[in-house]
Amino acid sequence: MTIQIIKTTPFDDQKPGTSGLRKSVKQFKKPDYLQTFVQAIFNTLDNIGGSTLILGGDGRYFNREAIQIILRMAAAAGFGRVILGQGGILSTPAASNLIRKYQAAGGIILSASHNAGGPEGDFGVKFNGPNGGPAPESMTEAIFAASKQIQEYHIAPIQPIPVDKLGSYELAGMKIEVIDSVSDYLALMETIFDFNKIAALLQSGKFKMRFDAMHAVTGPYAHRILEQRLGAPVGTVIHGQPLADFGGGHPDPNQAHAKELMNLLYARNSEIDFGAASDGDGDRNMILGKRFFVTPSDSLAVLAANATLVPGYRNGIAGVARSMPTSQAPDRVAAKLGLACYETPTGWKFFGNLLDAGKITLCGEESFGIGSDHVREKDGLWAVLFWLNLLAEKQDSVENIVRSHWAEYGRNYYSRHDYEEIELQDANVLVDALLGQLPSLAGKQFGALTVDKADSFTYTDPVDGSVSKNQGIRILFADGSRIIFRLSGTGTQGATLRVYLEKYEPDASKHDQDVQEALADLLAIAQQVARIEELTGREAADVIT
Incomplete structure (x- = not known):
């Protein structure tokens, strides 16, 4: 079969962010746009010949068309085998597991994660390396450099693969295996958690739960694991059918977007x-x-404190890591248990080296992502099963478990305020103005709070010594309170300014304050120092979590 060589011109906007390249569907559907980026990925890989590639996505709009294009390009690049999730469906943690299990050269995951989908929504392409984790910065920079030099891409002639039918196929000499998307992931979960105890809880008739798949990728996984394998009543999983536009919703699991679930609870x-x-x-x-809402920061801390109750972590954990903007609640657990604790930049790829080196077992980010060394990605269903295992062991409520944790370790009041789709120029002016203030902030007093330190966070990787600069602006107060400012790299329109507020309260008699009231003084300081309304025109955040 003759491989086609298509001449093209490079695009100047294909720099991957913290989780790959995310753009609007309309941008990805421009002639040669997807092909150019995929070719840039392949051009940066060594030893493609005969190797295995994992491929799948979250089922969003353009997923199926992109898969057929990537299959043809993978064949042209010389891959020996592609393992494809049935229907093009693979959750990100399931893809990570497959890369590791089948010793693949890596995987392409088609998703814009929590961004909205549909023809007017977003699409994304992410490459995960042989360890199953997101490509490190060195590779994403190489991909971007390659994308700016692309003059042609290679593709096999059109030969559509029936992606909904399990089985083996061939394309230009490359083997394609369409596999059940859930089975390997389910088998992995069974090695970590006590499924018998969880099943007894779910089938007891005394315990009721709801899992909202948000018409996204975890629907098939949750139906199979929660309802079929563990015996939860039918109807436990809601919005379980993956839809190309997520049913018109926003697949971001927080209080603002999972309104039906919030109303139920x-x-x-x-x-x-x-x-x-x-x-x-x-x-x-x-x-x-x-x-009762469990913040992701508290969730990571609770799981770390109780990890030995779960079979997969019964022998203890090596350490924990959190992203810098994530609250310091996990640090307090690590200190009391004598565990190593690391503070990294935002982006799951920064946990990869720590996990591969065996320095940590659990890790997480405040943006509703927690994971462990079972894969090299954060993992939503894994976290849910972990909580179910704890509930089955403790025979107590979620609220009581968290409140008992606060009583022992103290409570970290914590909130994130997102100012979305700010004009990029305005966002950059705000950040530059903040950076200019940093040298003069130390020692400055705001009411009862005194600034101890103010800086732009720099991370030196303890494994490979690489340095990542400008990872967020920190204002650290003498009492342990913090204000963090970051521009997000996961949006596709303008810029999102994220403001993180944190205050530690050791006194259990003060653990029932309203979160926003407890943090009101910090929010006022943040608005004053950053001049948010003056520079962006925004009086308040668009989303508060």
Whole structure:
């Protein structure tokens, strides 16, 4: 079969962010746009010949068309085998598991994660390396450099593959295996958690839960694992059918976007004991008790404190890591248990070296992502199963478990305020102005709070010595409170300014304050120092979590 060589011109906007390249669907559908980026990925890989590639996505709009294009390009590049999730469906943690299990050269995951989908929505392409984790900065920079020099791409002639039918196929000498998307992931979960105890809890008739798949990728996984394997009643999983536009919703598992689930758990007469949700590609999670929200930071801390109750971590954990903007709640657990603790930049790829080196077992980010060394991605369903295992062991409520944790370790009041789709120029002016203030902030007093340190966070990787600069602006106060400013790299329109607020309260008698009231003084300082309204025109955040 003759491989086609298509002449093209490079695009100047294909720089991957923290989770690959995310653009609007309209941008990805421009002639040669997807092909150019995929060719840039292949051009940076060594030893493609005969190797295995994992391929799948979250089922969003343009997923199926992109898969057929990538299959043809993989054949032209010389891959020996592609393992493809049935229907083009693979959650991000499931893809990571397959890369590791089948010793693949890597994987291409088609997702824009928690961004909206549909013809007017977003699409994304991410490459994960042989360890199963997101490409490190060195590789994403190489991909971007290659994308700017592309003059042609290579592709096999059109030969559509029936992606909905399990089986083996061939394309230009390359083997394609369409596999069940859930089976390998389910088998992995069974090695970590006590499925018998979880099943007894879910089938007891005394415990009710709801899992909101948000019409995204985890629907098939949740139906198979929760309802079929563990025996939860049919209807436990809601919005379980993956849809190309996520049913018109926003697949971001937080209080703002998972409104139906929030209403179920917060109803005055609610009979639901446990609620959870996951996002577009299945790597994020939200945990709810009855009329009780668990922050992702607290969730990571609770799991770390109770890890030995779960079979997969019964012998203890090596350490924990959190992204810099994530609250310091996990640090307090690590200190008390004598565990190593690391603070990294935002982006799951920064945990990869720590996990591969065996320095940590659990890690997480405040953006509703937690994971462990079982894969090299955050994992939404894994977190849900972990909580279910704890609930089965402790025979207690979510709220009581968290409150007991606060009583022992103290409470970190924490919130994130997102100012979305700010004009990029305005966002850059705000950040530059903040950077200019940093030298003069130390020692400055704001009411009862005194600034101890102000800086732009720099991370030196303890494994390979690489340095990552400008990872967020920090204002650290003498009492342990913090204000963090970051521009997000996951949006596709303008810029999102994220403002993180944190205040530590060791006194259990003060653990019932309203979160926003507890943090009101910090928010006022943040608005004053950054001049948010003056420079962006925004009086308040668009999303508060």
